[in-house]
Amino acid sequence: MAIRETAASGTADVVVRLENIGLSHDHGRSFILRHVDLEIRAGEFVALLGPSGVGKSTLLRVIMGLVPPSEGLVTLQSRPAQAHRPAAMVFQDAKLMPWRSVRRNVELGLEGLGLNRAERQARAMSALELVGLADRAGRWPRQLSGGQRQRVGVARALTVEPDLLLMDEPFGALDAITRASLQRELLDIHARRQGTVLFVTHDLDEALLLADRIIILQGQPAGVKGDFMVGPRPHEGTAVRAMAGRMKRLIAGEADPGADAAYWQASEI
């Protein structure tokens, strides 16, 4: 099995804790996820990496509360702050509501938080400013490019000031140039916001570029097969290359010689 605590950051606030999560769609005859244990601490940028179809997005939906787990416990630690949501999600294809203007799309999660119209608008506008789309607030989603739509999706999630930001392969459907610029912007925003991010991807390079911790989800049923602290950016050099090699083998489902100590810190290699 995988991971437990880490001495290095054991004292930091845990934002989300998964205990023995299992998910079955046929009353326990077969499982999609099984024995998933995971802790994410405040301020971490974690990539959830694994082959396509392994259940990464499903795990994200379990954390978000959209899919109830068949077994186990999800604990989401929420700040006592007013007018925010514990978790928010950026979806794969933005999934904006085409009948809402850009600004009204961003306001979606603010409705029901007890804010008045002016407060909602102000918060939506500052989120749009953050992603550089304040001048598109009055447009319809169909008038935006794919990259702009996904920026709106990011603004929609950020504007509820979530304790945990979940991102489900948000840049997977974009062309390479747009993806690269959105990745850069996301790192910028993360550096300024210092929030906690769980980012699903099947792309090792993307995970290495963005995350300071990479978790490998693999197997059938899927479980956590590796947990890598990649250390300070930029993620390059021998140690990171060695770790990347191990990640590749784990993603491919090969037995890893170091599997018993399935927790790696860049400095240890």
Place this chain on the structure above:
Amino acid sequence: MNQARSRLLRPALGLAGLAVLFGVWEGAVRGGWIQSGFLPAPSSLGPAWLDEVRSGAWVQAIRDSLTHYLTGLVAGSVTGTLVGLLCGALPVLDGLLSGIVRVLRPIPGLAWVPFAILWFGLNTAGATFIIAISVFWINFYAAYGAVRAIDPDLYEVAAAFGHGGFWARLRTVVLPAASPGVLDGLRTGIGQAWMSVVAAELFGVPGIGARMMQASSLLATDLVVVYMLTMALLYAVTDMLFMLVRRRLLGWQG
């Protein structure tokens, strides 16, 4: 510049086509190809229409028919849309009604005429009933189909941002997402209801349909054509008004 020209070109072509039709028609009657007893010449329609207007029958027929039309249209559209939306959104209701829908759906509005007379009599209510039934089904299927075609991911997005309950889903996803389909159904119903008006009035309820029956039994074919064109005009006006509203509501579709 070009856009403005093409926007004018189509209606201009439409008018030209109409002019050709009336020209050929007039020529065929005057040249003796068609006997005026079979088909009145367009030039004879004007005087026939003026007579009808002067007697007050034209305005009265339009007023009667509009009453049937509007009440039947509103009753059928509102109930059809509501039941369709609810069936689309509530699988239990959908299942419960599926048998009833299957039995009732294939029965055309006209087949209800005997019951319309029996239940309501030869009056406004009877005619309204016939119109409402035919409009009901159009709107029912339009609304039902529109709800079923909603991208299920949007429900997930709504739930992720705090709109997870039935009413919240209805408000944030179902109603706006289904609105284009619902409005298309309303538009089809607006046209279909004019056809039903004639059918509903043919059995004797006063209105355009009844006036057409009287005229045809007197072989006043010019009058029949006058009322045919009257219906076409009324349809064009109602459809145009509806499209103005629709464009305003669905700006997001482009």
